[in-house]
Amino acid sequence: xxxxMRLKLSSAVAGCRVGELLLGGRSLExxxxxxxxxxxxxxxxxxxxLELVEPPPLAAQVPLASLVEQQEVLEEYGEGFAKFIGxxxxxxxxxQYDPATPTPQGFTTSKTVSVWGxxxxxxxxxxxYVELQRAVRPACYQAPAxxxxxxxxxxxxxxxxxxxxxxxxxxxLLAHHTxxxxxxxGVLGTVQGGALMSERVRSARCTATRAVAGFLVxxxxxxxxxxxGPGAATRSRILRAVIAELPPDKPRMVCGVxxxxxxxxxxxxxxxxxxxxxxxxxxxxxGALHFSYxxxxxxxxxxxxxxxxxxxxxxxxxxxxxxxxxxEEEEDVRIPTRFEMNLxxxxxxxxxxxxxxxxxxxxxxxHSRAYxxxxxxxxxxxxxxxxxxxxxxxxxxxxxxxRGALRRGPAALARLRGAVLAAAPPPPLSSSPGAxxxxxxxPPATSHx
Ligand SMILES: [Zn+2]
Numbered sequence: 283x284x285x286x287m288r289l290k291l292s293s294a295v296a297g298c299r300v301g302e303l304l305l306g307g308r309s310l311e312x313x314x315x316x317x318x319x320x321x322x323x324x325x326x327x328x329x330x331x332l333e334l335v336e337p338p339p340l341a342a343q344v345p346l347a348s349l350v351e352q353q354e355v356l357e358e359y360g361e362g363f364a365k366f367i368g369x370x371x372x373x374x375x376x377x378q379y380d381p382a383t384p385t386p387q388g389f390t391t392s393k394t395v396s397v398w399g400x401x402x403x404x405x406x407x408x409x410x411y412v413e414l415q416r417a418v419r420p421a422c423y424q425a426p427a428x429x430x431x432x433x434x435x436x437x438x439x440x441x442x443x444x445x446x447x448x449x450x451x452x453x454x455l456l457a458h459h460t461x462x463x464x465x466x467x468g469v470l471g472t473v474q475g476g477a478l479m480s481e482r483v484r485s486a487r488c489t490a491t492r493a494v495a496g497f498l499v500x501x502x503x504x505x506x507x508x509x510x511g512p513g514a515a516t517r518s519r520i521l522r523a524v525i526a527e528l529p530p531d532k533p534r535m536v537c538g539v540x541x542x543x544x545x546x547x548x549x550x551x552x553x554x555x556x557x558x559x560x561x562x563x564x565x566x567x568x569g570a571l572h573f574s575y576x577x578x579x580x581x582x583x584x585x586x587x588x589x590x591x592x593x594x595x596x597x598x599x600x601x602x603x604x605x606x607x608x609x610e611e612e613e614d615v616r617i618p619t620r621f622e623m624n625l626x627x628x629x630x631x632x633x634x635x636x637x638x639x640x641x642x643x644x645x646x647x648x649h650s651r652a653y654x655x656x657x658x659x660x661x662x663x664x665x666x667x668x669x670x671x672x673x674x675x676x677x678x679x680x681x682x683x684x685r686g687a688l689r690r691g692p693a694a695l696a697r698l699r700g701a702v703l704a705a706a707p708p709p710p711l712s713s714s715p716g717a718x719x720x721x722x723x724x725p726p727a728t729s730h731x
Contacts, residue, residue: 286468287422287495289533289554295695297550300688303533305468306373306421308340312533313549313688315681316341316375317674318382318558321348322367325562326663326670329368334644335675337682341373343557344420345380350399350406353417362419374420375555377498378427378472381538382559382566390428390446408453416461422468422495426450430501431476440474440481447474448488455493468495470535473524476501482520486527496533499524499553503538518547525552542573542621542680542702549684556681561673565666568658569622570637570651571676573705575683577698583640621705625669630655637672645672 291301303310317324317332317339324332324342332338349356349363356363364372378397379385386403389396394405406414411426428446431439451471458464471494475481489497502517521536528534533554539545540560548556564571574582618624625637636646637654645654645668657665680702687694 286466287533289531291530295688296692297552298684298688298695299549299552299554300685303554306466308371308373310341310373310555311685312554313545313681313684314341314555315339315678316343316555316557317372317678318342318562319344319348320380321352322363322369324670324674326565326666327674331667331671334671335678336643337678339372339678341375341421342369343381344374344376344418345383346376346378346397346411346414347380347383347385347399349376349418350397350404350414351401353414356417363417364419374418375470375535375557376415376418376420376423377537377557378424379500379537380559381540381557382562387429387432390443392446392449395426395428395450408450409457412454412457412461412464415458415467416463419463420467422470424470424472424498424500425454425494427472427474427500430474435476435478437478437481440476440478443476444474444481444485444488447472447485448492451489451492451494470494470496470498473497473499473528474501475520477516477520479520479523482524483527486524490528494532496535496555497528498535498537500537503536503540503544518551521548521551521553541619542575542705545680546684546699546702558674558677561670561677564618564622565669565673567618567624568626568665568669569618569624569673570654570669571621571673572623572638573621573680574701575680575698576640577683577687577694577701582701582704583638625651625654626658627655638676641672641676643672643675645669 286305288304289301290304291299293300299312301312303312303314319325319342322344327335344363352363356366359366364370364374378395385398389403391405394407395411396403396405398404406426408426415423427450428443431443435443455469458467458469471489471492473482473485473489475483475485486497499521502521525534534552535555535557536548536553537557538559539548539553539556540558540563545556561571572584574584576583623637630651633651633655635651636649637651638646649668654665654668657668683698687698
């Protein structure tokens with residue numbers, strides 16, 4: 283198992299780790315983003331539609347909940363889940379939780395974790411959990427972890443959760459080595475501890491002493507139960523302290539991080555692997571991602587495209603200081619973010635422009651905001667398909683742009699951040715005709731102190 287995953291780091295740019303992760307005989311350039319799937323399919327996207335996503339995702343996240351009832355079928359099949367679903371080349375990363383679906387909490391016992399399949403709760407001992415992984419045969423998987431205790435949990439409960447997660451990890455690693463089929467498969471140790479710095483650091487430190495292939499920091503940005511995690515400044519401090527405890531030669535993944543500003547923040551703190559439940563949530567609420575990451579051309583896509591001729595060199599970029607980033611806005615995962623536009627809004631009824639002018643995706647090339655508004659209003663399934671193509675393409679394109687900027691160095695990264703952080707919802711069409719679009723950079727948040 284020692285060689286299940288190998289990290290080849292080439293450099294670091296403003297804290298971001300640059301390099302590649304070798305797993306399953308293939309290479310993922312960092313920072314990497316996993317395709318979000320349920321039961322092996324990206325929601326709303328057939329394999330054919332998936333081919334419209336550019337760049338094509340090489341690796342996918344598979345939440346265990348969507349597999350727990352498939353164990354017998356998969357065991358009989360015997361060739362692993364990737365081949366079973368017709369994506370034999372896709373690298374699968376199996377996680378215990380589904381970041382887009384709140385799961386009931388508080389069902390962990392000293393012997394079992396609970397996974398919620400379509401038929402309800404399934405209790406798994408660590409050895410059963412590993413047997414399930416043997417049937418799935420992912421490239422790597424998250425070791426079983428205790429339920430997150432939430433931001434208000436007592437230190438006693440957090441300590442118990444961390445202790446249980448470490449005990450599950452030890453039992454998982456023992457069971458893992460009894461299955462030769464899992465010899466090339468990596469185990470990700472889960473870093474727990476809620477909003478308690480001391481428990482987070484202990485969890486990271488103890489997990490780092492185990493023979494894991496990498497680390498998954500869980501429950502920090504979005505609770506498994508669906509509520510928000512600790513505040514922005516707290517979680518940045520915690521993530522920095524956690525990562526300081528982890529060996530640099532193993533990959534770090536976060537689960538539940540979606541917003542592009544948070545992705546940039548985590549990457550700068552040394553996170554290598556992300557997942558993409560965020561574009562799925564945006565699609566679910568009838569939204570289209572419209573933020574820019576076009577750092578190379580300096581031309582922001584969207585309604586302001588072409589209006590910024592003088593800035594074509596990308597010279598006007600809001601400066602982002604450490605303090606301002608700590609001030610990153612709080613979020614409620616149910617409310618649209620400033621990185622998307624809500625196509626259900628009445629103002630898009632007659633808007634014949636593409637979702638994001640300049641976006642080369644299939645949806646933007648062929649359809650208008652008005653058409654998507656109509657599809658959403660009439661509850662057509664096609665709305666989800668077309669929005670997914672745009673949102674998934676755009677989100678994975680963001681990671682490709684991030685990797686491209688990191689290859690070029692700090693100045694390119696600063697330009698990318700400037701473009702991303704300038705995101706603001708597009709102005710209503712009806713507002714003051716003739717006036718320039720108000721897609722101006724968001725004024726920097728004032729820092730306290
Ligand atoms: Zn598009």
